[in-house]
Amino acid sequence: MGTVETVQITFEEEGFAPFQAALGAELHDALDGAHSPVFFGCKTGNCGTCLVEICSADFALLPSPSVDEADLLESLAPDRPNVRLACQVKAVSDLKLKYLN
Ligand code: FES
Secondary structure (H helix, E strand, C coil): CCCCCEEEEEECCCCCCCEEEECCCEHHHHHHCCCCCCCCCCCCCCCCCCEEEECHHHHCCCCCCCHHHHHHHHHHCCCCCCEEEHHHCECCCCEEEEECC
């Protein structure tokens, strides 16, 4: 078996240690298994509970949000450019997160 590639998930909140997630994993799966400040509700992109701000260098590496996610982000955080719904993001690169709710 080959080595599983991983990315590092880091939190801006104090008291939450960085951890390694499998490359390409659903971020909500990775965060559920870790000591994380991020809470989830629906996990389908509808409730906004999982709103996070992502460090801009990492944010630029993520695929664009879907139209539905972009609509919700616009209503939840119209003045913040680097926000995503954590339940709609895959761990495709190192990510530094700040939970906003
Ligand atoms: S958990 Fe509901 S939008 Fe992400």
